[in-house]
Amino acid sequence: MKLLLTSGGITNPSINVALVELLGKPIAECHALCIPTAQWGHPACGPRSVRGFVAAETGFEHLSGLGWASLGVLELTALPTIGEQRWVPWVREADVLLADGGDATYLYHWMRESGLADLLPSLPDTVWVGVSAGSMVMTPRIGTYFVEWPSAPDDRTLGVVDFSIFPHLDLFPTNTMEHAERWAADLGVPSYVIDEQTAIKVVDGAVEVISEGRWKKLGA
Numbered sequence: 001m002k003l004l005l006t007s008g009g010i011t012n013p014s015i016n017v018a019l020v021e022l023l024g025k026p027i028a029e030c031h032a033l034c035i036p037t038a039q040w041g042h043p044a045c046g047p048r049s050v051r052g053f054v055a056a057e058t059g060f061e062h063l064s065g066l067g068w069a070s071l072g073v074l075e076l077t078a079l080p081t082i083g084e085q086r087w088v089p090w091v092r093e094a095d096v097l098l099a100d101g102g103d104a105t106y107l108y109h110w111m112r113e114s115g116l117a118d119l120l121p122s123l124p125d126t127v128w129v130g131v132s133a134g135s136m137v138m139t140p141r142i143g144t145y146f147v148e149w150p151s152a153p154d155d156r157t158l159g160v161v162d163f164s165i166f167p168h169l170d171l172f173p174t175n176t177m178e179h180a181e182r183w184a185a186d187l188g189v190p191s192y193v194i195d196e197q198t199a200i201k202v203v204d205g206a207v208e209v210i211s212e213g214r215w216k217k218l219g220a
Contacts, residue, residue, distance in 0.1 A: 001120050001121070001123050001127075001128050002124075002126070002202070002203050003127075003128050003130070003160070003161070003201065003202040004018060004019055004022055004127060004129045004130070004200075004201055005130045005135035005161075005165060005199060005200040006130060006131055006132075006135055006167075006194075006198070006199040006200075007131070007135070007165075007171075007194045007196050007198060007199075008062060008131060008132075008168070008171075008195075008197075009060075009062030009129075009131050010062050010199075011197055012212045012213075013212075014210050014212050015210055015212075018199060018201050018208075022127045022203070023096065023127055024125075027067055027068060028069055030068055030095035030096055031068065031069050031070045031072075031094050031095050032064070032068040032069075032071050032095065032096045032097070032098050033091065033096075033097050033098065034054050034064055034072065034073050034074065035075075035076060035097055035099040035107075035134065036050045036053050036054055036073065036102075037075060037102070037106070037107050038099065038100060038101055038102030038103055038104060038106055038133040038137070039053070039101070039102035040102065040106065041102050041103030041105065041106020041109075041148065041149040042101075042102040042148045042149070043148060044148075045101075045102050054071075056071060062131075063098050063100065063129065063131055072090070072094075074087070074090065074097070076107075076113075076116060077110055079115065079116070080113055080114055080115070084115060088119060091119060092123070094126065095127065096127040096128075097126060097129070098129050098131075098134075099129065099133075099135075099137065100131050100133075100134050101133040101134055102132075102134075103133055103146075103147070103148045103152070104133035104134075104136040104137045104139075104146065104157050105142065105147055105152035105154075105155065105156075105157065106152070107137045108137050109151075109152075111137065111158065120160070132167045132168065133146075135165055136157060136164070136165050137157045138157070138158055138159075138160040138161050139157055139158070139159065139160075139161055139163060139164045140156065140157065140159035140161075140163075140164065140189055141155050141157065141164055141187055141188075141189065142155050142157055142164065142165075143155055143164065143166075143187055145183045161202055161207070163189055163190040163191060163192055164184070164187050164189050164190070164191040164192075165191065165192050165194065165200070166183055166184065166191060166193040166194070167194055168196065169195040169198075169215070170214065171196060177193060177216065180193040180216075180218065181218060184219060187219070189219065190217060190218070190219040191217070191218045191219050192209070192216075192218075193215060193216045193217075193218060194209075194211070194213075194215045195215060196213065197211060197212045197213025197214070198210070198211035198213050198214070198215040
C-alpha cells in the first residue's frame with residue numbers, strides 16, 4: 001500500500017501532485033472509499049461531521065471533495081457483521097482509501113476487528129490518504145496526548161511505518177512546537193511534526209516529506 005499521511009488533507013499544489021503521482025492517473029478517474037470510523041471515537045465529532053465527510057460538503061474539499069470519479073463509504077464497524085466475501089471486493093476495486101480524522105486508537109481497534117488491517121499488505125497499488133488520526137493510525141504510537149477514546153487500552157496503533165506523527169501544528173493553542181517536543185520525548189521512535197500544508201509520502205518504506213508549510217523531524 002502507498003501512503004500519503006497528512007494533517008489536513010490535499011491542501012496545496014505540491015501535495016496534490018504527490019497524490020496524483022501515487023494514483024498513477026488523474027483524481028477524476030479514481031474511485032475512492034471514505035472511512036469515517038475514527039470520528040466516532042472522538043468527542044468532538046459526530047453525525048454532522050461524518051455527514052460532511054461522506055457527502056463531500058464544504059470543509060472537506062481537501063479530502064472527499066477533490067472530484068473523485070466515485071465516492072463510497074466504508075464504515076469499519078459494520079464489516080464484521082456482513083462477511084469478507086462482501087466487503088473485500090469493494091476495497092480491492094477502490095483506487096484510494098480516504099481515512100478521516102477522529103481518534104486513532106478507535107480507528108486502530110476497528111481496522112483490526114474488521115480485518116482491514118490484515119488486508120492492507122495485499123494492496124500494493126492502493127493509496128491510503130489519511131487526515132490527522134487517519135494518518136496517525138499507521139504509526140506505532142500516538143502518545144497519550146492524543147488518546148480521546150475512553151476504552152483505548154493504550155496509545156498503540158498499527159506500526160505500518162516506524163515513526164509517529166504530531167498533526168495540526170500551530171492550528172490549535174495546544175499544538176505548538178513546544179507541545180510537540182514534550183509529546184515526542186517519551187515515544188521512543190522518530191516523530192514528524194506537521195502542519196496543514198504538509199504531508200508524508202511513504203512508498204516501499206521510502207519516506208518523503210512534501211510541504212509548503214512548517215514541519216520538523218524529532219528524534220533519531
